[in-house]
Structure formats: structure tokens, C-alpha cells
Amino acid sequence: MLHGFFSPPPPDINLWSGPGYSIALIPFAVLNLPYIYYALLNAVFYYLAVVFLYKALVKITQPMLAKLSAILLALYHNVYYLLPAIYTEIFTMFLVSLFIYSLTIYYALGKKNYLIITGIVIGFLALTKVIFGYVIVIAFFSCFLFFISGRGKKFRKASLTILLISMLVTLPYLLYTYKLVKKPFYWGNAGGMSLYWMSATSELEYGDWKVPNLTNSLNPNPFKTTEGDSMLKANHSAQITRILSYHGVTQDSLFKQAAIRNIKAHPKKFIRNYYYNVSRLLFDFPYSYSYQITQTIQNIIIGSFILWASVAAGIVSIINRRKIIYPVKFALLIFAIYFLLSGMLSAYARMFDVVVPILLFWMAYTFGQIPAINLRFTQPD
Structure with a gap:
């Protein structure tokens, strides 16, 4: 990219990932810093992902639940395997938390500049992990159908605005790929x-x-x-x-x-x-032609906790669906589309890890709406 191109010319094009993460690393490349600094930057992105999740949650739920969710994200063991790697996952998780934060601030304060920021962040997500490009399109048509039905007009309009802005952010890249391969809406060749x-x-x-x-x-x-x-x-x-x-x-x-x-x-x-x-x-299981390992037990325990906590939160959300606030609904829409699309390709745990902040955001808000249960024994009158 420092030399003016992202992929070699045809026929040897290389579009196995979007340019988002590369753009984030450009200052390090300009300074010609050793690769260890690229990996160390993951610690900064991870820290910011935790902070933005916490800052979002304190606006919509109890401080204790916000702290607990931030701690759970900070201790999420799968991330520690990715921290030393110059992969897109940690940066993607940071963008997901930033998306949650800006969307929540827009809802809480009504500042339209955060609406614009949310669109830019989602667009940059698509430039980092191109599957989000398809998520944007599907989410746009989903929100449009809700919008024309007349329900929740204000926030449906906000959703369409966010997604239109995200499309505009990705437009230069899509124009570049069209010039390269002569195909519209071409995200990559992996x-x-x-x-x-x-x-x-x-x-x-x-x-x-x-x-x-x-x-x-x-x-x-x-x-x-x-x-x-x-x-x-x-x-x-x-x-x-x-x-x-x-x-x-x-x-x-x-x-x-x-x-x-x-x-x-x-x-x-x-x-x-x-x-x-x-x-x-x-x-993180099963794999073809592979040995069984003890790490699988650890992965199943943590994955099961996430699964059953999601089931519980899902039941509460369905019962109280009219009470769920806009940023939670929109974040869940993005998560659901991303998760369903990820299953269509060769999927790995690291593809799920990047959207864990959305699950923690949803669960903290949902469980925060459950009235406190008084377990103290009292004598009848």
C-alpha cells in the first residue's frame, strides 16, 4: 500500500483479506519498525476493546454488570492465543467494541455525530474482515423491510443511515477491486x-x-x-x-x-x-484427521457457558422483546447475520471470538433487566 497498490495485478491478484488492518499498520510500516511492534499493538487494541465495552454498558445497565462483562472480556482465554499473532482478529474485536460504544452513545445522548462514527466503524469492519461487507447488505435490506412497515421509524431510519454510511466507506475499495477484476461488489478471492x-x-x-x-x-x-x-x-x-x-x-x-x-x-x-x-x-472442535487433545475440554466448557448463557438471555429477550433498547437490537442483528454467514464457510473459533463483545453487551443488558430476587426469609403476617 505504501507503493500505491494493495494487490498484484491480474492474473496474480491477492485479495485474501481487506485493507483495513493494513491501513491501521501503515504508520508502523512508514517508520520501518520491527514486526514485534505490530504484535504489541494487539495489547493496545485488546485493552481498548475492554474499555469501550465497559463505557457502553455503564450507559444502559448497572455498573457492577458493566464491570463484570469487561472483566470477562479481559479474561477471555481464546484471545491470549491470538495476541502474539499479526492477524486481524484483535483489531476486529476492537472495532466491534467501538461500534457498540458509538451506537450506545448515539442512543443515550442523541448526538448524530456518533451515528456517523458508527457507520464509519462498521464500514472499516468490512474492510478488515470482508464477510462484514455481506453483513452490511443483508442488514440493510432487513432494516429497510422493518422501516417500511412503519414500526420503530426513528431507529429504523438511524439503522439505514448507519448502513448507508458504512457502504460509502467501503466504496473506494469496491471501486478498486472492480477496476482490478472487472466484477462489481467483489470483496476477495479467498x-x-x-x-x-x-x-x-x-x-x-x-x-x-x-x-x-x-x-x-x-x-x-x-x-x-x-x-x-x-x-x-x-x-x-x-x-x-x-x-x-x-x-x-x-x-x-x-x-x-x-x-x-x-x-x-x-x-x-x-x-x-x-x-x-x-x-x-x-x-473449536471437530477437525478432520486430527488427534484428540486435553485443550478440547477447556474449549467445550467455555463454549458451553457462552451457549447456555445465550439461550437464557434469548428466552428473557423473547419474553421482553418490546423492552429491548435499540443499540442492543441492532448489535444483535449484526451478530446474527455474521454468525449465520460464518457457518457457510470453513469456520474457526477465532471468527467467533471477535464478536464476543456483542454477546457480553447483550447479556449484561438483558440480565440487568431482571428484577432482583429477594431470597431473605420473612415471617408471614
Whole structure:
């Protein structure tokens, strides 16, 4: 980007991620700082994610619940595996918390400049993790349908404004990709390969992504094993070799075509793979051709806590749906669309981790609305 381009020219385009995180790191690149500073910056982003979640919650719920939620996010163990890595996840979590904060401040204070900030943040989310680009579009049409029905007109209008601003933020990137590949609304060329692995038809493959050279030596590190390599090659070698002989957009399209053929031929297996993806999002398990490890127990305990806490909060939210405030509803809409779309590709726990602030935000508000239960024994009159 310092040299004026984000991807090599066709046919060797490289759009496996959006430019958002790269833009955030530009000052470090300009100063030619060692890579250790890029990783250390994750600690700052993580700290700010905790702070913004707390600052948002104190506006809408009890201070004790706000503190507890912030502490839970600060102690969320999955993040500590990502802190040393120069990945987009920590920065994405920071943007998610900032989105929650600006949306809540707009609701609490009615300042329209925070409406604009919220749109910019969501747009930058899409530039960082391109799946949010699709989230924006689906959320826009969802809010539009609610808006024209006449219910909650003020906040439906606010939602549409936020999402329109986010689209404008992403427009320069989409114009760049259109100039590069001559396709409208083109976010990246990694989705085809991810969808291909998600559509894997072998009973011993669960939709997790594998490297193009068909070895199972892939993160997460504890699951590494090469014992499944021969089966991977037997199942995929001919097709993968043919597709990898192409480049860029053509390669991405061929992967998508192969995935669609797999889905049409084995729809039930695709549904099972979707189920496995959701399991990996929550529990970081299962992985194809992989060993069992003790870390899985830890992941299942934490994932189960999140799952059942969400179920409890969901029941309370459904019963009291008319009392849920606007920022919680809108944040939940973004979460729901993102979560459902994530299951369509090769999903991992780190893809779920980035939206944990939304769950904590929702739960803290929801449980804060439950009247206090008096357990003190009193004598009858």
C-alpha cells in the first residue's frame, strides 16, 4: 500500500483479506519498525476493546454488570492465543467494541455525530474482515423491510443511515477491486477455497480448511497431524491440482463451482458440515484427521457457558422483546447475520471470538433487566 497498490495485478491478484488492518499498520510500516511492534499493538487494541465495552454498558445497565462483562472480556482465554499473532482478529474485536460504544452513545445522548462514527466503524469492519461487507447488505435490506412497515421509524431510519454510511466507506475499495477484476461488489478471492472445503463430501472431513498442498499440518497447532495426508490427497488431489493451475479470480470461481457441485450432490453432508462449523465456532472442535487433545475440554466448557448463557438471555429477550433498547437490537442483528454467514464457510473459533463483545453487551443488558430476587426469609403476617 505504501507503493500505491494493495494487490498484484491480474492474473496474480491477492485479495485474501481487506485493507483495513493494513491501513491501521501503515504508520508502523512508514517508520520501518520491527514486526514485534505490530504484535504489541494487539495489547493496545485488546485493552481498548475492554474499555469501550465497559463505557457502553455503564450507559444502559448497572455498573457492577458493566464491570463484570469487561472483566470477562479481559479474561477471555481464546484471545491470549491470538495476541502474539499479526492477524486481524484483535483489531476486529476492537472495532466491534467501538461500534457498540458509538451506537450506545448515539442512543443515550442523541448526538448524530456518533451515528456517523458508527457507520464509519462498521464500514472499516468490512474492510478488515470482508464477510462484514455481506453483513452490511443483508442488514440493510432487513432494516429497510422493518422501516417500511412503519414500526420503530426513528431507529429504523438511524439503522439505514448507519448502513448507508458504512457502504460509502467501503466504496473506494469496491471501486478498486472492480477496476482490478472487472466484477462489481467483489470483496476477495479467498471465499471460493473456503467454500470448497466447507462442501467436502468425505465422511471423515468436517468442513475445516486445508492448505492447498493437501497436508493436515495447519493451525491450530495442537491439532496438527500428517496421518490424514494420504486421504486428503486421494479425495482432492486431482481437482485441487487442476484448479491451482489457474490464478486469481478464475481460480476462485473454479473453487466455487466445485463447491456448488458438491453441495448439490450431497446436500445432507453440507448441512452436517454447517453443524460442524458452528461447533468449531463455539467449541473449536471437530477437525478432520486430527488427534484428540486435553485443550478440547477447556474449549467445550467455555463454549458451553457462552451457549447456555445465550439461550437464557434469548428466552428473557423473547419474553421482553418490546423492552429491548435499540443499540442492543441492532448489535444483535449484526451478530446474527455474521454468525449465520460464518457457518457457510470453513469456520474457526477465532471468527467467533471477535464478536464476543456483542454477546457480553447483550447479556449484561438483558440480565440487568431482571428484577432482583429477594431470597431473605420473612415471617408471614
